[in-house]
Amino acid sequence: MQPAVRTNLTTSATESLRAEIVSGRWGVGERVPNEAVLSDLLAVSRGTVREAVRVLVSQGLLDTRQGSGTYVRSTVDASAALDRVRRTGLRDQWEARAALDLEAARLAALRRTPADIKRMRQLLAERGSVADGGSEAFIQRDLAFHKSVVAASGNKAMMELYDFFTVAITETIHATIDGELPEPDQQAHAAILDAIAAGDPDGAVAAVHAFMAPVLAQFERLLSQ
Amino acid sequence: MQPAVRTNLTTSATESLRAEIVSGRWGVGERVPNEAVLSDLLAVSRGTVREAVRVLVSQGLLDTRQGSGTYVRSTVDASAALDRVRRTGLRDQWEARAALDLEAARLAALRRTPADIKRMRQLLAERGSVADGGSEAFIQRDLAFHKSVVAASGNKAMMELYDFFTVAITETIHATIDGELPEPDQQAHAAILDAIAAGDPDGAVAAVHAFMAPVLAQFERLLSQ
DNA sequence: ATTCATCAAGTCATCTGATGACTTGATGAA
């Protein structure tokens, strides 16, 4: 069945205001109606209007000036993008991070410095097994290796996004299935590093693909239940 | 002189609450004090507390449930992560988006529905040339095609990220080099679509690579100046 | 004619109090 949508007045007020802005009916720099008028237009109380306006201010769409009024600051709504990303499913987030892993490995194979290789080798050696220090510590070491690969790509945007996804995915996993995912083995990781060290971009991509496959397959199983 | 900082109670209340969350003092899933208590703790009225909470809800950090309470949803401060991504260079942002293009094309080749293919074909046909309606309109049509490819991957996280990077890259380009980039040609785009329609993931990846190469080469030239 | 202090209207900022809607755990009957 179609799930019943439960919304609240503030949210719908926010979306109504947002629609006026992104549609361009309220132009950039223009002053919007005051709180009392908006309260009438939206048929909600002034408090609700204020909450809606505050949200749009925090997203950079509006700008309030005490004593003067509320003004349109921008019609571009990118600031909420990552929030919406976080609301997507676990599989989607994992795939998006995998996209970064893939391209980062390819770029790393083209750009890695000797220092990068040394660092990745060290982290891979430290990665060890789950037996050392428990699964939580192992996940941290595993992550450190992956991040070093992304770092070797020299791409700061991808590093930031990788961090973002890592935390978001961790939270989602804790909130839902509680760690039922297979842990990729040491050999698969070594293959990635070898390809990067050899300066082989296609090999690096293939290696990442190989180690991602079982995890994604597990997702499909979990999601199909 | 140091400009006088003028802040308001709602903003400082928001930051106080955010600090509790990102510091981990309030853990994920935990229920936070109710509005009346927060009102006392922050020494502001309940209305102000509600505005602050609403902002954090809109940013995905909190979650309110009527009748139950307010809960910590996540400790990832997406708005901060996004600012850091924005501050990275144009090449880094472009590469990150390319990583999405690449993986999305591969996934689209595996998952595309007949409706997806029809839509992509239509948008590719409409894409036409710069002559029709000027470069601004052409860029919009070009973008529409790329987004349809990402949509065909069925991955919502990647769609949101693609939108984000598109806006960020557009802003950066306007702010810096003012559109000196080569426009990938129609044939290269057709190759992507053909591979996806044929259900050929490797071919889709190769096609995206082929069309990205000249743009990235141009970046290298511009950046080396 | 120009400058500047003053003022009044308009607007957002904040507080207070009240009522309704919803959730959740306890209670007790079937």
Add this chain to the structure above:
DNA sequence: TTCATCAAGTCATCAGATGACTTGATGAAT
């Protein structure tokens, strides 16, 4: 053991009031 009922706790929303700030108009002083 199951399930309907209930009461307490919490967020959702409204209404009214006061304070702080901005802005343009006014008019006196220079």
